[in-house]
Amino acid sequence: MKEDFLHYIWQHQYFDKTALATAEGDLLQVLHTGFYNTDAGPDFKEALLKIGEVEWSGSVEIHLKASDWFRHQHQSDPKYDQVVLHVVWEADKAVHRIDDESVVPVLELRSRVKPELLQTYQQLQLAKSTIPCAAFWPNVPGITKTIMLERTLAERLEQKGKEVLQVYRSxxxxxxxxxxxxxxxxxxxxxxxxxxxxxxxxxxxxxxxxxxxxxxxxxxxxxxxxxxxxxxxxxxxxxxxxxxxxxxxxxxxxxxxxxxxxxxxxxxxxxxxxxxxxxxxxxxxxxxxxxxxxxxxxxxxxxxxxxxxxxxxxxxxxxxxxxxxxxxxxxxxxxxxxxxxxxxxxxxxxxxxxxxxxxxxxxxxxxxxxxxLKEASNKYTRQYEELGWQAKTAADNQAALSLYKKYCQPVNCLRCAIGNKVMKQNGLAA
Incomplete structure (x- = not known):
């Protein structure tokens, strides 16, 4: 398992919230998960939580083990004093803030996530096919694939445009x-x-x-x-x-x-x-x-x-x-x-x-x-054709190329609409 799985679980709140409480025994209510942060610092910012009787606004940090806080050297970084909840798979060690040495509340998820969801995630991560969701592809609705391909085309054009702008400015x-x-x-x-x-x-x-x-x-x-x-x-x-x-x-x-x-x-x-x-x-x-x-x-x-x-x-x-x-x-x-x-x-x-x-x-x-325009298929796009999808235009080809390079090749399934659909169909519906 990688941390991206826990990011996904937290962002979509795919865990059992029955009698939700921190490892310290305080009742926990998630009012807002926060915004996913791709820059330096805690994983989710501007989260809103109610712990006990007090509402907290701040950041959420996510690790596989609570002790990873120290492995990542957060104990010496003041940015992490704003963390109001430490979400982990395993709460193996207490964490304290730098400024006042107060305990950072911890939420342990390993007993709250459906086994089928973790199993589906592992199937995608360990798939031998170069398209991780190949075994699930036929059952994914066409509209989901279309939406994702439209998104990857937009992302590819944005990236290509940024590369040109960099030359323009330099x-x-x-x-x-x-x-x-x-x-x-x-x-x-x-x-x-x-x-x-x-x-x-x-x-x-x-x-x-x-x-x-x-x-x-x-x-x-x-x-x-x-x-x-x-x-x-x-x-x-x-x-x-x-x-x-x-x-x-x-x-x-x-x-x-x-x-x-x-x-x-x-x-x-x-x-x-x-x-x-x-x-x-x-x-x-x-x-x-x-x-x-x-x-x-x-x-x-x-x-x-x-x-x-x-x-x-x-x-x-x-x-x-x-x-x-x-x-x-x-x-x-x-x-x-x-x-x-x-x-x-x-x-x-x-x-x-x-x-x-x-x-x-x-x-x-x-x-x-x-x-x-038409564009010849290549070794990347042909893999989708083998699953039954056909590129009709250069737009389709460019979208498929972006899907492969940005999501399939790095096994970034949890950031992909198709991968998300697979997770829901096979991990949540079970």
Whole structure:
């Protein structure tokens, strides 16, 4: 058992209150459980209790054993003097406040919780399936799953928006810089995401912006700072080398080149090589200025796709690597890849701007956009499909991904509406 089980029991008051009393023998009445605290300090704040004939307002601290108070060093922390009730599974030791050495009242729960509730909790915690509630999933009402998936989608958009806002603020409140960093990370398509993130730091957006009118110079900056201009010797690459040498010296970029070993080519189709992605990125940066505004204000899916599906330069239509010609022609980013960028670039930017501006319409637009797009299932979302749930849109996929990473993977069932339903159906109804 972990403390989260007792947090859950206390928050929902899922214990027998018959002749409820503290371990010291005083009658106890819970008037308000308090608000769950995720920051430092006691677990629940602003609780309202009646102990004996006196009403108390303060905090509630929760432990498996009362002696954990000392193991967590609360006896030397004045913040815990405000605790008016110590809720424990086992009351094995008395606890005193620092200021006046008075006893902190204790409520022991181990004889007041239904065995079936604890058993259900343990089944979820010890489940061998990667989806802890897999065995219970078919019996959970569809509306419960829908509500939880809507919640996890909102949580994912909030988190993605916060990440963009952090970049926005760390670069002097510049939306175009935040867009640039998010765009480069998006062009990494997971397997090269870290390398593209490094490239965003190695090549400032302000430098690219100054030279956006020349596709040759944009390519020189990107390929040079990515470390791809050192080997090939054909005429075009020599031009890129010459431009990069000049520009990197002008802007002091020489020491920030990304190491070649940071780029992944293994088990990739040539069309997905990071060199091809760089060429496609160069085309987008050359074609579009004020990209943030375009990404936030576009009206339909086709417009969004078109922002990313820009034809690459003639050289990169016939090459996958510098100096290595191919008969295949790669004109622009494919539709599915463009939609991936809509999901991972445009949507987080809108979520961030909704947070920043306080205009919910941008968040609603982000959700609407996800609902218009399809997204391939992945190893995480396929686990829900195996249980009978099917993703119809990118919104469904993003919600399922968030459900897995935030709740299923860390076995955080007691904070999940689906897990709560399982607990009620199997632990309380028994």
């Amino acid at each position: 670069y002097g409140n510049d939306w175009e810089q935040a867009t640039y960093n998010t765009l480069l990370k998006g062009f990494g398509f997971k397997i090269n995401q870290q390398a593209f993130d490094q490239l965003a730091k190695a090549l400032p957006q302000t430098v690219v912006r100054r030279h956006h009118q020349s596709l040759l110079q944009v390519e020189a900056l990107l390929f040079g700072q990515a470390g791809f201009l050192e080997e090939a010797e054909d005429a075009y690459v020599k031009q890129l080398q010459k431009e990069h040498a000049f520009l990197s010296h002008k802007y002091g970029l020489q020491s920030n080149v990304v190491e070649r070993h940071q780029w992944n080519f293994l088990r990739m189709r040539p069309a997905n090589f990071p060199t091809v992605r760089l060429a496609q990125l160069a085309a987008v940066l050359h074609q579009h200025q004020a990209l943030f505004t375009k990404l936030v204000e576009a009206k339909d899916v086709k417009t969004y796709e078109a922002l990313f599906m820009v034809p690459v330069s003639v050289y990169w239509q016939q090459h996958y690597l510098p100096g290595k010609e191919t008969k295949a022609v790669q004109k622009a980013l494919g539709k599915s890849s463009a939609q991936n960028l809509v999901i991972n670039v445009a949507v987080p930017l809108m979520a961030a701007y909704a947070n920043f501006s306080g205009e919910r319409a941008y968040l609603e637009k982000a959700v609407w956009l996800l609902e218009q």
